[in-house]
Every structure is written in structure tokens, then in C-alpha cells.
């Protein structure tokens with residue numbers, strides 16, 4: 001172990017969920033206890049929906065809440081009629097982006113990414129558009145904004161919708177496209193224990209989304225489609241409401257941490273690739289895959305710091321998508337060299353500095 005490396009007494013994980021003030025949460029629980037209502041469209045869910053719509057500056061008619069981001073995506077894709085079609089998307093993402101497509105019987109077609117943003121490259125997408133293409137699904141990876149103008153142009157030119165997996169982009173205030181999905185998983189900068197939300201242009205699909213998340217039950221005696229159970233419950237909604245009150249602090253702390261990493265890695269061999277609007281993640285790129293592995297392992301074993309290789313392996317290395325292996329060389333290269341460093345509300349700047357110094361010591 002290098003003489004200057006710092007070993008943390010308590011382990012540092014890549015992220016840690018935010019816990020709101022417990023008294024505030026307890027007060028909300030008391031209300032839920034009085035209401036005697038736990039799920040299925042309860043009053044707290046409605047309040048969360050209203051406050052979220054205000055925060056996102058959309059009408060409540062253009063938003064729907066779900067019990068997690070994956071089911072939000074699945075039902076969003078389904079409501080947009082993507083089943084049976086091809087959908088052009090990125091392999092450099094969490095598996096949920098494509099799993100949700102496969103689960104409704106759509107076929108993910110993978111196009112390569114832009115090495116600067118790590119997001120789907122619109123120029124690469126165009127080559128894959130055929131008569132079977134039903135949509136484009138880019139991901140704002142790490143909260144880095146996709147080239148939305150270029151995707152808009154493709155959408156208009158070919159008459160196909162763009163649906164953003166914005167799981168990482170809450171608080172980034174980016175345009176929503178035809179539809180955007182936000183994940184409220186506790187590893188995200190904003191959360192509701194588990195949860196997810198869709199924001200969509202066409203308010204007419206809201207009712208079908210509401211039905212689909214409740215088994216597609218239409219009335220006590222009618223069920224007209226194959227829906228699922230994707231309802232957000234009252235405790236999730238309460239957690240969301242409590243976290244929303246702290247959203248500005250949550251984002252500010254992410255910005256401070258990212259700025260410090262960026263400064264520490266400036267003019268070094270470690271490339272800071274955070275171009276994120278909300279600094280949800282802190283990704284860096286190493287010169288070689290071997291160096292990335294060394295940093296990942298040394299941080300874990302010698303420093304008690306547990307980073308993550310988001311997103312490695314690439315989706316096209318996983319069994320369901322192996323048919324596309326080797327088709328996206330830029331994504332493959334970045335997946336083999338990237339590492340996301342710890343960031344969360346409550347991580348001290350002193351600790352960030354020590355983590356960055358450890359990284360620099362390991363690569364020296």
C-alpha cells in the first residue's frame with residue numbers, strides 16, 4: 001500500500017440513500033394511520049403527484065406515478081404501442097432500459113454512444129432506422145444530457161417518438177420529449193424508497209397508464225387488457241414528499257462533490273467525464289481497462305471504498321442481448337475503462353478529497 005493512501009475506518013459505498021427528518025416522516029405516518037388507506041390511489045399519492053407536477057413544471061395530467069422505474073418504463077413503452085416493433089436504444093445503461101422493452105415483446109436494436117456524453121449518439125441511430133422502428137430510447141446517462149435537438153430532428157424526419165430513460169436525470173430540468181421516465185430508487189439523488197414516474201406530452205394516455213398500473217381493471221366488472229400491479233403505495237408517496245422538500249439541498253451537495261472531483265482530476269491521467277446537469281453520478285475514465293480494475297480493487301481492498309463500474313458489463317454482453325455483441329465499440333471501450341466514484345448527500349468534502357487522492361496514488 002502506498003504511503004499516502006487513506007483507509008477509511010467505515011466503508012464508503014458508491015452511494016447512500018437520503019433519509020429525511022424522522023419526525024416529519026412520523027407525522028405523515030400518523031396521517032396514513034388515520035386515513036386507514038395504504039395503496040390503490042390514496043390521498044398521499046395524490047398530494048405527491050401534485051407537488052411533483054409543480055416541481056417538474058408540468059400539468060398533473062401529463063404525469064403518472066409507479067412503484068418503480070422499471071415498471072414505469074414497461075407500461076410507458078406499452079402505452080406508446082411499442083410491442084412487436086424494433087426500438088433503437090443504447091447498450092450503455094442499466095439492464096432495466098432494455099428488459100422493459102423485451103418484456104412487452106419489443107426488440108432492442110443497439111446503436112453506439114457519443115464518447116463525450118456516454119449517451120446514445122443520434123448519428124449512429126439514424127443508420128438503424130427501418131420500417132420496423134417504432135421508437136428511439138436514449139438514456140441521460142449519469143444525468144448527462146442527450147443531444148435532444150438531434151433526437152427531435154430524427155423524430156420529426158421519420159415520424160417516430162423519442163422516449164427518454166431519464167432515470168438519472170431528476171432535477172436536471174431537461175425537456176421531456178414524447179415521454180420521460182424518472183427512477184425514485186434510493187440510490188438516486190431523489191427517491192421514494194422505490195418508485196418511478198412518467199412525464200408525457202399526450203395527456204390522453206394518462207388514463208390508460210392509470211389502468212395499466214392497476215391490472216387494466218376498468219370497472220368492478222370489466223378488465224380490458226393485460227395490465228400489471230405497478231401502483232405506488234402511500235408510504236412510498238410519503239417518502240417522496242419528504243425528500244422533495246429537501247431537493248435543492250440534495251442537488252447542491254451533489255454539485256459540490258462533483259466540482260471537487262473535477263478539480264482533483266484536472267490535468268491528470270484520470271479523465272473526469274461528469275458533464276452532468278444534476279451531478280447524480282461521478283464517473284471517471286482510466287487509460288486502460290487494467291488500470292480501471294486496479295483502481296476498483298485497490299479502493300475496495302486497501303481503502304475500504306466500494307465504487308461501481310456503471311455500466312460494465314455492457315448490455316450486449318448479457319445473455320438476452322448477446323445477439324448484438326461487438327456492434328457498439330465505443331460503448332464497449334468506455335464500459336471497460338469507466339468507474340463511478342462515491343457521491344451522496346452527507347459525504348464530506350474531506351472524504352471526497354481523500355478518495356480522489358487515493359485514486360491518483362493508485363494510478364501514479
Ligand code: T4K
Nearest residue numbers: 013014015016068069070094096097167183184185186187
Ligand atoms: N434505467 C436506468 C438508466 C437506471 O439506472 C435504472 C436503475 C432504471 C432504469 C430502473 O429504475 P428502478 O426500477 O430501479 O427504479 C442500482 C439500483 O438498484 C438501480 O435502481 C439503478 N438503476 C442502478 C444504476 O443501481 P445495483 O444493482 O447497483 O444496486 P445495489 O443494491 O448494488 O446498490 C448500489 C449501492 O448502493 C451499493 O453500494 C449499496 C448501496 N445502497 C443501496 C440501497 C438500495 C445502500 O447503501 N442503501 C440502500 O438502501 O442497482
